[in-house]
Amino acid sequence: MDTKARQPKLGLREKYRLLTRDLGWDPTYQTRETLYPYAEYEGIKIHDWDKWEDPFRLTMDAYWKYQSEKDRKFYAILDAHAQNNGHLNITDARYLSAIKLFLQAISPGEYTSHQGFSRAGRELPGVGTQVACQMQALDELRHAQTQIHALSNYNRFYNGFHAFVQQRDRMWYNSVPRSFFDDAMTGGPFEFVVAIAFAFEYVLTNLLFVPFMSGAAYNGDMSTVTFGFSAQSDEARHMTLGLESIKFLLEQDPANVPIVQGWLDKWFWRGLRLLSLVGTMMDYMLPKRVMSWAEAWNIYGEENGSALFKDLARYGIRKPKGWEDASKGRDHISHQFMLGLYQWSFGTAFHGWIPTDEEFAWLSEKYPDTFDRYYRPRWNELRKLAAAGTPFKNYGLPMLCQTCQLPCLFTEPDDPTTLCHREVEYKGERYHFCSSHCQEIFDHEPEKYVQAWLPMNQLTQGTSGGGGLENWMKYVNLVDGQDNGDFEGSQDQRNFAQWKHNSVSNQA
Amino acid sequence: MAIIARKPYDFPPADSVEHYHGDQLIYMCWGHHLMFAAPFMTMASPKTSFGEFLKTALEPIIALDPDAAKVDWTKVEWTRRGKAFKPALDKSLQDNGIVHKEYLRFDTPGLNTVCG
Numbered sequence: 001m002d003t004k005a006r007q008p009k010l011g012l013r014e015k016y017r018l019l020t021r022d023l024g025w026d027p028t029y030q031t032r033e034t035l036y037p038y039a040e041y042e043g044i045k046i047h048d049w050d051k052w053e054d055p056f057r058l059t060m061d062a063y064w065k066y067q068s069e070k071d072r073k074f075y076a077i078l079d080a081h082a083q084n085n086g087h088l089n090i091t092d093a094r095y096l097s098a099i100k101l102f103l104q105a106i107s108p109g110e111y112t113s114h115q116g117f118s119r120a121g122r123e124l125p126g127v128g129t130q131v132a133c134q135m136q137a138l139d140e141l142r143h144a145q146t147q148i149h150a151l152s153n154y155n156r157f158y159n160g161f162h163a164f165v166q167q168r169d170r171m172w173y174n175s176v177p178r179s180f181f182d183d184a185m186t187g188g189p190f191e192f193v194v195a196i197a198f199a200f201e202y203v204l205t206n207l208l209f210v211p212f213m214s215g216a217a218y219n220g221d222m223s224t225v226t227f228g229f230s231a232q233s234d235e236a237r238h239m240t241l242g243l244e245s246i247k248f249l250l251e252q253d254p255a256n257v258p259i260v261q262g263w264l265d266k267w268f269w270r271g272l273r274l275l276s277l278v279g280t281m282m283d284y285m286l287p288k289r290v291m292s293w294a295e296a297w298n299i300y301g302e303e304n305g306s307a308l309f310k311d312l313a314r315y316g317i318r319k320p321k322g323w324e325d326a327s328k329g330r331d332h333i334s335h336q337f338m339l340g341l342y343q344w345s346f347g348t349a350f351h352g353w354i355p356t357d358e359e360f361a362w363l364s365e366k367y368p369d370t371f372d373r374y375y376r377p378r379w380n381e382l383r384k385l386a387a388a389g390t391p392f393k394n395y396g397l398p399m400l401c402q403t404c405q406l407p408c409l410f411t412e413p414d415d416p417t418t419l420c421h422r423e424v425e426y427k428g429e430r431y432h433f434c435s436s437h438c439q440e441i442f443d444h445e446p447e448k449y450v451q452a453w454l455p456m457n458q459l460t461q462g463t464s465g466g467g468g469l470e471n472w473m474k475y476v477n478l479v480d481g482q483d484n485g486d487f488e489g490s491q492d493q494r495n496f497a498q499w500k501h502n503s504v505s506n507q508a
Numbered sequence: 509m510a511i512i513a514r515k516p517y518d519f520p521p522a523d524s525v526e527h528y529h530g531d532q533l534i535y536m537c538w539g540h541h542l543m544f545a546a547p548f549m550t551m552a553s554p555k556t557s558f559g560e561f562l563k564t565a566l567e568p569i570i571a572l573d574p575d576a577a578k579v580d581w582t583k584v585e586w587t588r589r590g591k592a593f594k595p596a597l598d599k600s601l602q603d604n605g606i607v608h609k610e611y612l613r614f615d616t617p618g619l620n621t622v623c624g
Binding site for chain 2: 037042343374377378392393408411423430448
């Protein structure tokens, strides 16, 4: 009997060709237009889908292998964390406010991205793009899952984690990320890819993931560090694919350039508004600080972003319109946001607090031009009121921006003493915005944003639990006196101190 | 500009006045009083007099500010749609031309304890 001749092992390039590009076909009994009804209406012109390059040349078989290996490591560490009471190794239970916010605001966004990339993979006609979108869809699903699993360890011990799914849809501050992803999902497939893969993943992800994961490491949160590491190599791939997608669109047809520029203007600003949550976390919520929002913006925004847009200038792309205003807001946004979160903390599923003296000193060092001048006096007043037993609780409902859905709490780019406000009339209705750029986004597609589900407006319409604060709390699954309010005197604070004490003493 | 869509795209606004059971929204911003992180969203019947509206809807929520008790509504400077505005305290919101989702800014020069 003859020995069977062994097939030569396939090279990476050949394997990639067979397992991705070779999977496509030309339809014969249906037209391409019927198969891909969303491919052209946005105005993007693609002449040759084969020019789309996947720099990773990853095929599905290799993808499963890598991901399952990462999952094995991830769940081993997570088990160890659970078995060794890893939750007691964090610097302070205050830190968990940042993590609660992450679980409520960001993890559901990972799931939405999963849905969006599944859809983009179906609707974009190029086979290389379809495979890449499929992988990214799976990545995003895995990220949502690993984050939920990692943080479920904290849910066993601390308040505010239990209702992130309902709160994603109902809680006022979570309508910010929710509307961001809903906006992307309801765009066409090209806009979705530019919005998420490029504007969010490429331009802004560093500002989200680097501070969050190093913040977790600095504060002893092994479980968040672990999902961060597990997601990191995926993020690197998403960023590269985001950049490749943008270059592909720009190279395919000059008519694509102004469309893409419009999307960059829009999604940079929407992303930046969303990241103001992250800036606040960095400057106020980490007991042990990594770097300030201003420093992160300088490195990841100014330096890296400027280099990127210099690189894209050859295609006729300029920096997003909101860039300059973003820089002007650098030294203000986190303070303005945290002052808001503190006074509305009766309505948040995490705790707020007044910074300590040591933290005041840090803030004043990191923000020499703004903190002492504008924000310290307000915190001092809040301290005075809290010490007098009359803490400042602002029961007035805040006005929300029609586009980003944040309370209109940021000031004019050139005047930090005046709240920024823009308004327009459209078809007889008045609409209000937190900034010129949010207004521009509305002006471009008013038909879309007039439908915005603004939580405060819904509350006054009586659709969120039937009216009144108590009904609203039930509606958003907020347990009054446990999940919300000042960290000082909270159950989280008491339990953490007690358990830490028990872990090093003989007291039961 | 108009949205680009594959089919006719026309949906009703989510916040038009008929959703508010006879009331209307009024946004209020106290100039240079940034202890309040954002402008307020208030609600009242269009038939309420402006003075009554200030007393029942606004005064309770601004009471937290050390300047609140000293505000003299007859001397406040109002701005509406970027222009100076002189509402009559005894006239209704409607008769003052304050429509649903109107944004009014009021300034109290010389009165600024915390953010001055």
